[in-house]
Structure formats: structure tokens, C-alpha cells
Amino acid sequence: MSSNDEGPAAGGRVKGTAPDHIKSDKSENDDIAANMNDNGVPGTTGTGTDDHPDPADEATLADTPPDETPVDDPPADEAPRDEAAPEDETPPDDPPLGETVRDGTPIVDDDTTGTDAPRDEVTDPSEKPLPDQAPDLDEGTGLGSDSGTTRDFEPVDALEAPVLNGQEAATETTGTGEAAEPAADPATEPATEAEAAPQTAPAPLDEPAPAPSEPLSPAPAEPAPAGGSDATSDGSAPAEPPAEDPSATVASPIAASPDAPPGKKGRRGKKGAGNGAGSAPGKGGGGGKKPPKKKRSRPVRYARRTLFAVLAFLGFAVAAFGVAYLLTPVPSPQQQAIAQGPTFYYADGKTVIAKTGTNRDAVPIKQIPEGVRDAVIAAENRSFYEDPGVSVRGTGRAFWSTVTGEQLQGGSTITQQMVRNYYGGIGKERSVTRKLKEIMVSLKVGREKSKDWILEQYLNTIFFGRDAYGVQAAAKAYYGKDVSQLTPAQGAFLAAAIQQPSNFAEPEGQNRVYAEQRWRAVVNNMVRDGAVTQADAAAMTFPMPVKQKITNILKGQKGYMVNVAKKELIERRGYSEDEINRSGLKITTTFDKRLMDAARRAVTANAPAGMSKKIRTGMVSVDPATGQVLAFYGGRDYLVEALSSSFGDWAQAGSGFKPIVLATALDDGMKLYDSVDGSSPQYFAGTPVRNDSGRSFGYVNLVGATQNSVNTAYIHIGQKVGLDKVTAMAEKMGIPRSQLTANGANTAPTFPLGVISVHPVQQAGVYATFASEGQHRTPFVVKSVTDNKEHTRTFTEKGERVFSQQVARDATYAMQQVVRGGTGTGAQLADGRDVAGKTGTTDAGRAIWFNGFIPQMATTVSMFRSDSRPLNIPGYGTYGGALPAQVWRTFMADAVSIMNYSPKSFGSPSVTPGGGYSGQPSDRPGGPPATGPGPSRPPGSEGPGREPSTPPTDDGPELPLPPEPGDPGDPGGGGGDPGDPGDPGGGGGGTDPGRLRG
Numbered sequence: 001m002s003s004n005d006e007g008p009a010a011g012g013r014v015k016g017t018a019p020d021h022i023k024s025d026k027s028e029n030d031d032i033a034a035n036m037n038d039n040g041v042p043g044t045t046g047t048g049t050d051d052h053p054d055p056a057d058e059a060t061l062a063d064t065p066p067d068e069t070p071v072d073d074p075p076a077d078e079a080p081r082d083e084a085a086p087e088d089e090t091p092p093d094d095p096p097l098g099e100t101v102r103d104g105t106p107i108v109d110d111d112t113t114g115t116d117a118p119r120d121e122v123t124d125p126s127e128k129p130l131p132d133q134a135p136d137l138d139e140g141t142g143l144g145s146d147s148g149t150t151r152d153f154e155p156v157d158a159l160e161a162p163v164l165n166g167q168e169a170a171t172e173t174t175g176t177g178e179a180a181e182p183a184a185d186p187a188t189e190p191a192t193e194a195e196a197a198p199q200t201a202p203a204p205l206d207e208p209a210p211a212p213s214e215p216l217s218p219a220p221a222e223p224a225p226a227g228g229s230d231a232t233s234d235g236s237a238p239a240e241p242p243a244e245d246p247s248a249t250v251a252s253p254i255a256a257s258p259d260a261p262p263g264k265k266g267r268r269g270k271k272g273a274g275n276g277a278g279s280a281p282g283k284g285g286g287g288g289k290k291p292p293k294k295k296r297s298r299p300v301r302y303a304r305r306t307l308f309a310v311l312a313f314l315g316f317a318v319a320a321f322g323v324a325y326l327l328t329p330v331p332s333p334q335q336q337a338i339a340q341g342p343t344f345y346y347a348d349g350k351t352v353i354a355k356t357g358t359n360r361d362a363v364p365i366k367q368i369p370e371g372v373r374d375a376v377i378a379a380e381n382r383s384f385y386e387d388p389g390v391s392v393r394g395t396g397r398a399f400w401s402t403v404t405g406e407q408l409q410g411g412s413t414i415t416q417q418m419v420r421n422y423y424g425g426i427g428k429e430r431s432v433t434r435k436l437k438e439i440m441v442s443l444k445v446g447r448e449k450s451k452d453w454i455l456e457q458y459l460n461t462i463f464f465g466r467d468a469y470g471v472q473a474a475a476k477a478y479y480g481k482d483v484s485q486l487t488p489a490q491g492a493f494l495a496a497a498i499q500q501p502s503n504f505a506e507p508e509g510q511n512r513v514y515a516e517q518r519w520r521a522v523v524n525n526m527v528r529d530g531a532v533t534q535a536d537a538a539a540m541t542f543p544m545p546v547k548q549k550i551t552n553i554l555k556g557q558k559g560y561m562v563n564v565a566k567k568e569l570i571e572r573r574g575y576s577e578d579e580i581n582r583s584g585l586k587i588t589t590t591f592d593k594r595l596m597d598a599a600r601r602a603v604t605a606n607a608p609a610g611m612s613k614k615i616r617t618g619m620v621s622v623d624p625a626t627g628q629v630l631a632f633y634g635g636r637d638y639l640v641e642a643l644s645s646s647f648g649d650w651a652q653a654g655s656g657f658k659p660i661v662l663a664t665a666l667d668d669g670m671k672l673y674d675s676v677d678g679s680s681p682q683y684f685a686g687t688p689v690r691n692d693s694g695r696s697f698g699y700v701n702l703v704g705a706t707q708n709s710v711n712t713a714y715i716h717i718g719q720k721v722g723l724d725k726v727t728a729m730a731e732k733m734g735i736p737r738s739q740l741t742a743n744g745a746n747t748a749p750t751f752p753l754g755v756i757s758v759h760p761v762q763q764a765g766v767y768a769t770f771a772s773e774g775q776h777r778t779p780f781v782v783k784s785v786t787d788n789k790e791h792t793r794t795f796t797e798k799g800e801r802v803f804s805q806q807v808a809r810d811a812t813y814a815m816q817q818v819v820r821g822g823t824g825t826g827a828q829l830a831d832g833r834d835v836a837g838k839t840g841t842t843d844a845g846r847a848i849w850f851n852g853f854i855p856q857m858a859t860t861v862s863m864f865r866s867d868s869r870p871l872n873i874p875g876y877g878t879y880g881g882a883l884p885a886q887v888w889r890t891f892m893a894d895a896v897s898i899m900n901y902s903p904k905s906f907g908s909p910s911v912t913p914g915g916g917y918s919g920q921p922s923d924r925p926g927g928p929p930a931t932g933p934g935p936s937r938p939p940g941s942e943g944p945g946r947e948p949s950t951p952p953t954d955d956g957p958e959l960p961l962p963p964e965p966g967d968p969g970d971p972g973g974g975g976g977d978p979g980d981p982g983d984p985g986g987g988g989g990g991t992d993p994g995r996l997r998g
Helices: 027-035 055-063 300-328 368-381 393-406 416-421 432-448 451-459 471-479 487-496 510-528 534-541 559-572 577-584 593-606 654-667 700-707 711-721 723-732 742-747 760-771 805-821 883-899
Strands: 100-103 105-109 115-120 343-345 354-355 463-465 586-587 615-622 629-633 675-677 682-684 688-691 698-703 784-787 792-794 836-841 846-855 857-865
Touching: 343 559, 354 463, 354 559, 368 416, 368 451, 368 487, 368 510, 368 577, 416 432, 416 451, 416 675, 451 471, 463 471, 463 487, 463 577, 471 487, 487 510, 510 534, 510 586, 510 784, 559 577, 559 586, 559 723, 559 784, 593 615, 593 883, 629 760, 654 700, 654 711, 654 723, 654 805, 654 846, 682 711, 682 760, 698 700, 698 760, 700 711, 700 805, 723 742, 723 883, 760 805, 760 836, 760 846, 805 836, 836 883, 846 883, 857 883
Parallel strands: 343 586
Antiparallel strands: 100 105, 105 115, 343 354, 586 784, 615 629, 615 857, 675 698, 682 688, 784 792, 836 846, 846 857
């Protein structure tokens, strides 16, 4: 057979000259070729001859033509011969490395990296094997060696040589089981003396190769000898070899000699091949040990641990839930607690203001119309008849709100709400423990009781507003009829009232808008649930309830006190209206009964005969050291006008806002002696602003501007310090920003004149800040709450410093001049003690104020109409220094005696300038306007910070209109007693801009 017509030579290699890039690999091919004989098998020396030739090989060589290379493989139609390897052969000094085959791809062991990589092969089909030339070899073929080192070969008992392209891949072994190494061609690969070593004669394989007709496949490996390993020595799994060209060679297994001398570590064998063992212990291949499992990556290990932890936690939670369910009993109904209402006390904690009861009348479920029941289910718990008594989603939301400290959100089912209201021992506190107990009891009740029974108890205990507990009481309170006569629309209204009953008690104004929206949402839910048809829903109209009836127990000022205390507990202390009305609380207020009576007497005693009933008077007295509201006047009678004039109603602040501007200026660095232009009129952003009666004061210092309530001067002060600073100061002193910025009021130049609306209690808190020398405390009305288990909560307000003590003293000094000789002289006390304050008057006298204080108490008095029309008080002008100052003086004279307040002086100011001014003196009250020269100004100047006296032609932003000059017939509002010629009058607080009451 010609060498050009043969398939791959022994071991599946393509004979021929190796490419240059393979030959040059650190002389590995030279080492191999030096140990090959003419037959292509390992030789012994560099001479290219075999010292112990096999007889069969000699016969073959003798019959081979000179121009052909001897072929080790038998023809495809001949069976392989079995040859006995000579037993006296010695292992070669430098045997080839082992090579394994997996899936038809040669794998090369990398001794340096510990990984397997595919061997580089000659894949160019154009290259043909040359005669008598050694097979193309490179590192890792199993037939080369490192220079100066030896290799061992692993045993290959019972391994079959693979067949490639129908020919046997002949692999010969030495007599000791080692693979014979082909000899190098002396003509092409001369061996060096250092590389030459004794070599054994080739020996046949122990088992014949498979027949040529069998398909190409690697020989199945027998169990490896003991001590071997199917994996690499470092425990890692062998790398998957890449696919190789079908023409690549296949190396047959070769055996390693057990007598091989020690040498360099052998290359690691591949799984199942059993070769790659070195001549000494090292990274050997082959073996029978079970390969170790692949080590998991760190993320995988962490993920497994996390999964196990979660599963363990869930298992524990389920087990704990089951135990808790079994151990939680269903408590007895709390019939007594249901009927127990709160008791309100005066500040002494003993004197009762009022004790309110529970309005409840239980009825059977059959008496409640189906439309009412459907409305409640549609509003509160759509899945009531399907759920087990607990909503998973709602419970999770409630748990999250409880853990994070946020306000508890709605999420309880009808069953849970009934359990809280009907059974004792559940509690009302916001805690996880209480919620768990509620869930357990709800689940048990859901299993033990029928849905109709649960719904009946719920409808008979839930709070609907108007002091009505249960649907029967609600039907009478809202519609004056028995529950059996309610229509579906009325039932939807009562169902809508459950969540926020206070908004449905009197659905008027903004409450009417909200009530109708909520009612319509319930009706739509009824359509969704099939309780009513779309046509019936469209035909429904909003069922306006009848006017609320109030019990006589809240007559007079008592109803105001009770409602103000309840409002504070709900809005500032975290109580619910239902909790207050059914938990038997003992609520101690800050109200001193003696002062409350004195406030009522002061208002009623000073009200002139014939004064309109629409004029409301509010009065609030605050302790500056604590922030407690000691007394207030809420209105004529709670049964007549339920809205408190001191806490609920409000009016435009007027000039009573100016001390906030003064404190801002002093805090910003201005001094009491600094002067501003107080001439009149002046134009600001195109709008004229005048002082009271059109008086011009020229340049006036801060004391004079405050004493005489000069409007134009205070506008200049506001512009000098900045209205944003004024806004921030007012907010720190207790006026909410929403009120300050309403309709952009805080951006108008007239903002310092008090164009915003405030509650009287807010103004009392502002002036209490001056009395406490810069410490602000929000006024409050509840001292403590004691529950039916005698647990008491007390309440205080922490003071926050708004401005320095010296700023407070300087501002107080300016306000003392208001009472001593300005617009508020009517507030002077008979004992001559220090009093400071400020009058307040709005445009056309729609609201009038006097805000005053002594070191121990701050009191505000205001008068206004509920319909925002101008006041008409018989015998009095519409100035804050008139009737409001008189009421203030009457009350404070009683208060200092009741509280035993000794006279106390205010702190010393930094400077004590007088309240003088330059320019034309002011007109006397009731006298004709002055006709002398105008206000004094520097030559060539229109005054600091003011517009030219000629009105500008461009239009400015729309602002509240300035006041017109006052009526000359008015007593001037000078704060002094009417008719006192020595009273300088002043501006009476000025007729400040502001036509509308907020």
C-alpha cells in the first residue's frame, strides 16, 4: 500500500512533515523524533535502528519496496495480529506522554495549569505523509517528552484500539505494557546524544482491534486500577473538549510500567482513559476512585442557605400561628364597656364639665332592611360572606402601618371590627400583639358563628356619628325614623358615614361635597355587587339628613369645652372619635372653671343692648409658661351656635399682625430708634395705601409706628426685611403656612397690615410668645386622659425659641406704648401693672381685635360677623381699642384676682426711644383733617422705599384695596375712653386693607 493512499497512521495520526509552528515548540518534536525508528515506533538510540527488532517487523520490512514506508497497521481486510511483548525489555528512559480520546477528540493534559485542552492537530488536508517520516507530534500527544525527563504510562488492560476510517489504529506496546515509541527518521529528525536513550522493542496490543466494518467509536474503558482517579488530581472536573476535525488522529491507550524509575510528574489523564501517569507519584491519571463533587459557587451556597432559612421561618410561623389559634379563647361580650362614655373635667380633675352617654338601641337582623345591609357590605367588606373573617391583604397593610408607626390604615373586615367593638379584652392600642389577638378571635368567631349573627352584632355596635351607636340609633339621629323604614339611598348614607362620621354629622359646605362623593361611591359599589340596578342607582338622590338634635347636657359653654377637647384628642393626640365615646375615658381639661365663668361675664356684661345677634365674640386666655388654655368664650350657647367662635371661627387679623412684622425687623437687626416713612397716602405696586383718617406721620421710628399703628410705615418695614422672613416668623409663632399663603397674601405689599385670617386662639398663642420672652408653645386644652384601667396619659407642650429674649423685650416695650398712650389705652388695668398689647382693625370694621398680655397671661378678644359684613355696635366705634379692649380689661381684672397674680414688670428693652415722629401732627379724633404742609421728607426724595407721590401709569398686581379715610364722627378708636380729650387717638389700629374675611 502506498503511503499516499493510507488513512491515518498508528494511533490515528497523519503521517507527513509537521507544520513549522508545531515543530518549533521547544524542540518537543525533535525529542520525539529522536526516539523513533524507521517503522514509526519508539526506538532506542539516535541511530534510527532498533536493537531488538521484532521478527514480524523484519519480515514486513524485507517485503516492502524501497520507495514505500513500512506501515504498522494491517490492511482493512485483515484481522489484527496478536504479538507477545518480550518480557525482558526495560522501560525507556524517556517514554511518551499518555493521550486519551473522548468522543473522538484528542485531549491534551496541561501539566502547568491542571486543566485539559484539545491537542493542536494538522488539519490541512493538502499535506500528505512523507515516506519513512515520523508521525506529526506535538506536546501532549503522549509520544513526546520533556528534555531530560522520563514519562510513565498507565496500564490499559482490556482496552480496545479505536478504528478510524475503517482501519485499525495500531498501537504497539513494549513487553512491559508500555506503548512503543516510533523511531525518528535520521534524514529529517537527527537525534542528539543527550536525547538518545535505550528503548525497548515494540510489542503488540493485548487485545485485537475491532473489525474495520464496525463504526468509529472509542473503545469502552474497563474499570481503572485501584489508586487511580477519573478526575484531575485537584478535584476539579475535566474540561469539555471542543469539537475537532474528523481527520484528527485518535491515540490508543497505552500502559504504564510499574518499574519506571522516578522522574518528573506525569501529565494528568482524562476521565475513563487511565493514562497520563508519570514515572513517579504526582498528578497521575487513571484510577478507580469516585470523582469528588463539583464545589458550588459562593452565591449558590448563600442562596441555598437563604432558602433553607426562609423555609424554616415559614414553618415556624405556621406552627406558632397554629399554637396561638388553639390557645386564644373567644372573650365574653363587653356589654358594660359598650355603654360607657367619656367624662370631661375642669383643670382641677374633680369638677365635672359633662358626662356623655352612649346612644344605642339593638335590633335583630330581620328588622334591618336588606338594602341597608347590602350598603354596609359594599362599603366595608365586599367579600364578607366568602372570607373566613380576616382579609390577608388588609391585615398585612395594618401590620406594616403598626410596625412602622404610621397611622393605621383601613383593612379590617366586618368580622374584625365587630370583634373589637363587641368582645372585651381585645384592646384598642396600636400594637402587633393586639392585632394578632384580634385575628385569632376573628377566625374562631368566623367558624363558630353565622355570618348573619356577625353582621347583626356589627350593625348594633358600630358608631355612625351624631352620638349614635348602632344602626337603629343612627336611623333616628339622621332621619328621625325606625331602621326598618330606611331606603337603600339612606342606607348608603349611613354606610358611608362609618369611616369618617364627623364629616357626615352636619353635611354642609365642604362636608357636603365630601359626603356626596362618598355616598355616590357606596352606591356604585352596590351596583357592582348586584345589590341595586344601574337604573335604580341613577334615580337615587342624595338623602340629606335632618338637622342634628343636641342634648341639653351640652348647653351653654359646656358643649364648646367638650367639643374642643375631643377635637384636640383626635387631631393631636391620636385618639379616634369612637374610642373617646365608648372607652369610659376620664378627660381632664386645662380650663379653670372660675376663669371660664369670668370670660362669660366679661363678654355678656360689656355687650351693648341692641347689638346684632350675628356679631360673634371670641376670647382665649393662655398661660405663656405652659401653653395651656386657661379659659375661653366659645359663643352664646352651644345649642344655638355650635361652632366655637374662638377655635372654629376666624376673622381677618388686621393690625394685630403688625407685632409679628416688628419682631421680624428686630430679629433681622433693626433697632427701635430706626425710622421709616409714615406719610400718607403712598403708592405700592400701583395701589394707594393711607393711614387712618389720612394722617401723615413723616419719618417715624419703630416705637411710634407701633404705638400709632401707622400703615405706610409698616409696609416699608416689611419691604425692608423681606416678606418671606415675615412669613417664616409668623409660621414659627403658630400660624399655619396654608393660612399665610392663601391667595398669595404673603406676596402682597399689604401683607404686614394683616390681610390674612386667623383663629382667636392662634393670636393668643402669638402674644403668649412675647409674654414668655421668645418661647413659643402651641396652645392646648387637654391636660390628661385616664382610661377605665386607671392608666393615665399627661400632655404638655415643649417650648421652642422663636427669637431672642432681647428681641421679645424690645417688641414688648413698643407694645407697652400702645397701652400707655397709643391706640390701646382702654386696656389699662386699675392696679397700674405692666400691660402690653396691640389693637387690630380691618377695612370698614368687619373685624376688631385687642391682643394684650401681662407676664403671667396672654388674652385675645375679637369681634366679627359670621357673614363677614361690617360691624355696627351701638355706642361704640369699630376699632379694636374700643369694645374689645374694654372686654379684655374686664376679664383681666378678674383673672389677676382669681389667679392671685401679683404685679410683675416686663424685662428691660435695649433702648427706650419715645414714640415721636416728624412732620404734621395727626388729626384729633372727630376733628377736621389737617390742612398744613405735607409730610417732611429729605429734599429731592420721595421717601425711602416708597413710590413717587404721583400714581404710576402701569398696572401692578391685584392687591387688597386700601382703606378710605375714617369717619370724622367716629371716636377715633384711640383706645382711650370716648370723649377723653387727652387721648391722642392714634390710628385705632388703622383701617387696614382687607375687605374679605377668610
